[in-house]
Amino acid sequence: MSVFIVCGAARRGPTSNLIMRLTKLAYDTSALVEFYREALESLGALCERTWFDRLQVVADGQAAKIWNPEGQLLELEVRFPPPDHAGPRDAAKEVFPGCPLTFRLADALCPAPLVLHRVALQMPESPKPPPGDVAEKLWRAQYPETFRWQLETPFQPNWHFSLLALARCEIQAIDQHWSLHRLVLSLPDGQPDEALAAELGFCGAAPERAQPISWPAPDPAAWQPMLRDALLRELEGDLAAIRQRQETYLRRELERIDDYFAGYERELRERLQRQQRDEAKVKLEERLAAAKLEHQRRRQDQVQRHEIRLLPHLDALLLLAEPAWRATVTAGPRDAAFTQPAQYLPRARRWTPLPRA
Numbered sequence: 001m002s003v004f005i006v007c008g009a010a011r012r013g014p015t016s017n018l019i020m021r022l023t024k025l026a027y028d029t030s031a032l033v034e035f036y037r038e039a040l041e042s043l044g045a046l047c048e049r050t051w052f053d054r055l056q057v058v059a060d061g062q063a064a065k066i067w068n069p070e071g072q073l074l075e076l077e078v079r080f081p082p083p084d085h086a087g088p089r090d091a092a093k094e095v096f097p098g099c100p101l102t103f104r105l106a107d108a109l110c111p112a113p114l115v116l117h118r119v120a121l122q123m124p125e126s127p128k129p130p131p132g133d134v135a136e137k138l139w140r141a142q143y144p145e146t147f148r149w150q151l152e153t154p155f156q157p158n159w160h161f162s163l164l165a166l167a168r169c170e171i172q173a174i175d176q177h178w179s180l181h182r183l184v185l186s187l188p189d190g191q192p193d194e195a196l197a198a199e200l201g202f203c204g205a206a207p208e209r210a211q212p213i214s215w216p217a218p219d220p221a222a223w224q225p226m227l228r229d230a231l232l233r234e235l236e237g238d239l240a241a242i243r244q245r246q247e248t249y250l251r252r253e254l255e256r257i258d259d260y261f262a263g264y265e266r267e268l269r270e271r272l273q274r275q276q277r278d279e280a281k282v283k284l285e286e287r288l289a290a291a292k293l294e295h296q297r298r299r300q301d302q303v304q305r306h307e308i309r310l311l312p313h314l315d316a317l318l319l320l321a322e323p324a325w326r327a328t329v330t331a332g333p334r335d336a337a338f339t340q341p342a343q344y345l346p347r348a349r350r351w352t353p354l355p356r357a
Contacts, residue, residue: 129155190226
């Protein structure tokens with residue numbers, strides 16, 4: 001089985017606690033109509049809710065491209081029938097689960113290319129750095145192999161940076177699977193920050209400061225593998241179940257193909273043994289060779305049909321900053337102590353070694 005990872009512009013298992021998977025919202029006609037109204041108006045359309053499940057739309061330009069690539073002026077009424085509604089669907093005027101209008105609208109709302117935003121989080125700042133004994137205790141709890149530990153410089157105020165990504169994941173297999181994930185990765189080590197991902201909805205933006213923040217330079221080449229590995233860890237359980245089912249289906253198809261060609265080739269060999277004429281024998285041998293090639297082609301075709309493709313789509317990318325404390329620390333095993341800068345994050349009560357200057 002094969003898994004193809006195709007990354008976009010930058011889509012449960014044992015490790016599902018590393019990344020926050022956002023649950024699907026229950027179907028609500030009123031909320032869906034309001035989403036369409038606000039989204040289309042943000043793209044420049046004129047909208048009026050004529051009934052609880054209907055929206056009158058007048059659009060051109062970017063908003064009209066959801067219905068026609070040229071963006072020509074149009075006027076239409078969009079209907080929002082219940083998901084269990086029976087009867088034919090009009091994909092151009094009706095919104096239903098999996099309809100193309102919703103996917104086109106979501107793509108129109110996402111800027112292309114992807115824009116990297118930056119925000120400093122409002123956190124309860126600690127007026128004092130942690131005492132030396134507390135800092136040492138937390139370091140030793142995080143790095144149990146530490147034998148020697150010493151704080152070489154006083155704590156200085158600093159900023160800790162994290163990378164937030166909102167990713168839609170599409171798994172293409174026999175069935176198509178979609179999921180939405182919110183990833184928060186600590187920089188520069190790329191470790192998932194479970195607590196911040198779960199509490200992000202309760203965080204606000206800090207007021208603008210007189211002293212500007214020294215933001216790290218964007219590094220897509222380093223961020224892409226970190227995001228890919230985090231998504232693979234999160235989807236490990238889903239992929240294992242899908243892979244098992246794909247292998248079952250593939251095994252059944254390969255057995256069917258093998259049985260068919262085994263019988264066909266056996267028949268050709270029996271006819272070849274009974275045949276007396278040289279010309280007929282040559283033709284049977286050619287058919288036998290062609291059958292072997294076709295057998296391999298059919299097997300390879302089924303393998304390709306049962307491949308699994310994982311396509312992540314990044315919808316948002318945000319660089320987060322929160323207060324931290326920086327110091328130089330000497331620490332390490334008995335015979336391999338080292339001195340390097342490190343950062344203490346009060347929110348997580350966690351140390352992060354920093355690269356040496």
